[in-house]
Every structure is written in C-alpha cells, then in structure tokens.
Amino acid sequence: MAQPKKKTSKSKRDKRRATWKGKARLQAQRALSLGKSILTGRAEGFIYPQAEEEEEEA
Known part of the structure; x- marks a missing residue:
C-alpha cells in the first residue's frame, strides 16, 4: 500500500524560495x-532596431 510522503521542513522550503526570489531579483x-544604459546611449553590447523615420529627420 502507498505511504504518504514526508513533510518538507520549513527551512528547506524557505531556502528554496529564497534562491528562486534571488534569481528573479x-x-x-x-x-x-540594461534599460538605463540604452536610454543614456552607453549600451555597447546591445543592438536594437531604430525607426527609419528618426534616421531620415536627423
């Protein structure tokens, strides 16, 4: 007959959540x-398309 699994401890659960949230942070x-560097024009390693209208006016 199947046995119920052991309950995960709060410390293991908290450690796992902290790792997950840390990666997201x-x-x-x-x-x-990256967004700030793009806005200031200092981004060197990021290529993004620019609208053709802006290039014609400038």
Whole structure:
C-alpha cells in the first residue's frame, strides 16, 4: 500500500524560495541596468532596431 510522503521542513522550503526570489531579483537588476544604459546611449553590447523615420529627420 502507498505511504504518504514526508513533510518538507520549513527551512528547506524557505531556502528554496529564497534562491528562486534571488534569481528573479538578479535578473530584474540586470534588465534595469540594461534599460538605463540604452536610454543614456552607453549600451555597447546591445543592438536594437531604430525607426527609419528618426534616421531620415536627423
């Protein structure tokens, strides 16, 4: 007969959640940094398409 699984401890659960949230926090920080560098025009390693209208006017 099947036995119920053991309950996961709160510390294991909290550690797993902290790792998951930490990864998300790091990705958000990198995205914000990239966005700021694009807005200031200092982005060197990021290529993005520019509208043709802007190039014709300038």
